Amino acid sequence: MGVLEMKNIRKSFDSLQVLKGIDLEVKKGEVVAVIGPSGGGKSTLLRCATTLEKIDSGSIIIAGETLVSTSNSGLTHYTDKKKLQEIRSKFGLVFQNFNLFPHFSVRRNITEALIHVYKKSREEADAICDSLLAKFDLSSKADSFPCNLSGGQQQRVSIARAMAVNPEILFFDEPTSALDPELTSGVLKVIRELAEEKMTMVIVTHEMAFARDVADKIVFMDGGVIVEQGPDVISNPCNERTREFLSKF
Template sequence: MNQDQSDPIVKIIDLRKSFGHLEILKSVNLEVRRGQVVCVLGRSGSGKSTMLRCINHLERPTSGAVIVNGEVVGYRVKGDKLHELRPNEIARQRAQTGMVFQSYNLFPHLTVMENLMEAPCRVLGRPPAETREEAQRLLNSVGLSDKADAYPSTLSGGQQQRVAIARALVMKPSIMLFDEPTSALDPELVGEVLEVMKSLARSGMTMIIVTHEIGFARQVADEVVFMADGCVAEQGPPSQVIDNPQVEATQIFLRSMTERRDAPIS
């Protein structure tokens, strides 16, 4: 875990997001410093995933701003106004933020190696030989050195998610975003993905992780954010938010997670 006190790599300012009349995010403010691991907890519908998707402009904020590496995401500042960037400019910004989803989103018609090489070569114009070498190094790091020529359909869910992590890392992002990356996995496969994420945390990668894995969050997070009703309800180190929560909504959520974990299997 890291406690780098440099300027924030991600700064979320008064972020709001509505879908029609439904307000999902209500004035979210958050800073993430370089090298930090931030775990975001909360019930389904609390706005966790929407906040994550606003960070790389997969969702356009209704108001407020997200700043990554000193740039307003999705917009150019001109005077006191924001002008939306062109798609190719947004793609350039998005390359700074690797994202891993609940589903693996691998191209089924491409091999594992081709999945990893597609974006760096096509979007960033990197040389194929150099990209292949980096992709193989990353496959080695996630324990899949022998799967370069395999197709996604031949892999387990845990293996596919590890490929998805390697695919995000091959773009050399400055921050990794994880949206409940283990929620679609069978229980016996969760551990192998969490081990890769723990290794990333130890390496100093900046990460924002939406997760329901409370033990994992306690172990790797520098800071835990609990969201409720579209707002940040509580924020602090794991020793505070997980082990000694001050907000009733946090207490109820953690109690429900403990009860679910301890419930007998019928």
């Protein structure tokens, strides 16, 4: 069974249909890269999977827990508040523009949820924080504030913050789109390391070479549907639309 199972996801904003029946399964330890043109529904799909947007119909199961389901009669039902919180503890999300808390130090960005949501002691939280900072090459930045870090460092902190709660699956929404090429490599290196540790990840990205290298499965989305998916979509696309998109890189 997959860590993430999305079935027949439909989502509209007013009259604009953004997702037109998406099926996506992510197995444990799998790295899935979602590519495609802007406006194709990639980010919306990610936002639906992470509860930031509500779907109109379909079903989402995360780590065996049903987040939302649609009955045969067409009623879409989200789980209750308590279960929702439980499901949110199973995944992490890394944003395009980091969304770190600017008034907190790096350490507090990482430990605040551990202490106040996960009810860990300060010592435990600090230990988790220190090991993540060491891993992501940020040990000297524990007491810095986000505004004093480079974009690449900020994004690595936000990956550490997402990893701190020990999620079963990590989502990335264009993690390097706000960074210049020089800073991009540091962030990609961290994601690569996580992939080697068999962290289950879904990455929306425009970095084709990176997607090809790191992903076990590549999903090409356009016009609200998955046009093509598989391990070789980038190196060996079957679909005409996919080929056209990839030729621009």
